[in-house]
Amino acid sequence: MNSATVRSLLVRGMLAGLGAGLLALIVAYLLGEPRVDAAIAYEDAHTAEHGMEIVSRSLQSTAGLATGVLVYGVSLGGIAALAYCFALGRVGRFSPRATALLLSGVALLAVYVVPFLKYPANPPSVGDPETIGKRTTLYFLMMALSVLLAIASVIVGKRLAPRLGTWYATVVAILGFGVAIGLAYTFLPAVNEVPEDFSATLLWQFRLAALAIQLTLWASFGLLFGHLAERLLAPKPEPAAAATGRGTAPEAAASVH
Amino acid sequence: MAHPIAPTAPAAPAITPISVKAILPWAVFFGILLMALIYFVGAEQGATSLISGEDVHEWVHDGRHLLGFPCH
Numbered sequence: 513m514n515s516a517t518v519r520s521l522l523v524r525g526m527l528a529g530l531g532a533g534l535l536a537l538i539v540a541y542l543l544g545e546p547r548v549d550a551a552i553a554y555e556d557a558h559t560a561e562h563g564m565e566i567v568s569r570s571l572q573s574t575a576g577l578a579t580g581v582l583v584y585g586v587s588l589g590g591i592a593a594l595a596y597c598f599a600l601g602r603v604g605r606f607s608p609r610a611t612a613l614l615l616s617g618v619a620l621l622a623v624y625v626v627p628f629l630k631y632p633a634n635p636p637s638v639g640d641p642e643t644i645g646k647r648t649t650l651y652f653l654m655m656a657l658s659v660l661l662a663i664a665s666v667i668v669g670k671r672l673a674p675r676l677g678t679w680y681a682t683v684v685a686i687l688g689f690g691v692a693i694g695l696a697y698t699f700l701p702a703v704n705e706v707p708e709d710f711s712a713t714l715l716w717q718f719r720l721a722a723l724a725i726q727l728t729l730w731a732s733f734g735l736l737f738g739h740l741a742e743r744l745l746a747p748k749p750e751p752a753a754a755a756t757g758r759g760t761a762p763e764a765a766a767s768v769h
Numbered sequence: 770m771a772h773p774i775a776p777t778a779p780a781a782p783a784i785t786p787i788s789v790k791a792i793l794p795w796a797v798f799f800g801i802l803l804m805a806l807i808y809f810v811g812a813e814q815g816a817t818s819l820i821s822g823e824d825v826h827e828w829v830h831d832g833r834h835l836l837g838f839p840c841h
Binding site: 514515517518519522540544545548566567571572573576577579580581583584586587588590591594597598600601602605607608624627628631632633634635636639641644645647648649651652721722725726745 | 783784785786787788789791792794795796799800803804806807809810811812815816817823824827828829830831832833834835836837838839840841
């Protein structure tokens with residue numbers, strides 16, 4: 513368990529992130545794009561000025577979307593793999609695979625769902641261009657708070673475990689996270705810039721699509737990365753290999769230098 | 770009821786954690802690099818601009834909306 517393992521996990525995390533990104537891209541294209549188009553149609557019907565198109569809609573909804581989702585998938589896959597290196601063997605007696613799925617679930621919540629519940633995804637034409645600075649700051653602040661509080665809760669839970677037992681330590685840690693996030697929700701300013709006559713159904717469908725993309729991304733990342741990590745870290749003993757003198761099992765984990 | 774001394778399902782074998790010292794260089798270097806990539810997808814040419822113009826913003830426009838980042 514050394515630097516070579518970290519590198520192997522990082523590479524696998526980025527690959528799993530690419531695979532998960534591809535699946536998320538399919539969901540984004542099928543569920544998301546129709547809502548983006550509908551929102552842009554609303555925008556066009558309600559604004560007189562038509563700025564020149566720098567990138568055509570057909571490129572934005574295909575190659576542009578693919579660039580965004582895949583780079584996002586690979587990057588988060590790599591970051592999740594690095595977090596996994598810290599979590600592995602430290603969060604409890606979970607197999608490499610189970611640790612990966614657990615981490616993905618926590619990441620989905622901390623990186624996306626918790627910030628989303630305060631500052632949900634918005635389709636084009638929702639949001640005042642004048643407030644982009646404020647909205648960006650608040651969104652990234654909420655995301656950073658959520659991730660840091662999640663990490664802090666895991667550490668606190670681990671510290672409490674010897675005194676309270678694993679079950680109650682976990683309950684207390686989750687409660688603590690919930691209270692802290694509730695305070696953040698209360699004290700951070702609200703953002704509501706939905707135009708008066710914007711379709712509520714369209715807004716709801718857009719936000720559900722955004723949530724579906726993240727669910728696909730993190731669920732498939734957890735399963736793909738878990739599979740790769742399990743194969744790397746817990747190679748199955750191969751009696752045949754031992755008999756023929758071609759030990760492959762230890763190599764898989766240790767040969768990469 | 771089960772046999773009183775029936776063994777419970779075997780727990781996953783304990784995994785030796787990777788030492789923090791081994792992870793840190795990777796985490797710092799790649800953490801920053803990958804977060805910079807996310808910045809370009811999620812926020813460049815929105816609230817802040819490192820590259821002038823709107824090409825980056827327009828290219829990743831749909832992804833930015835659908836991935837939940839504030840846009841425009």
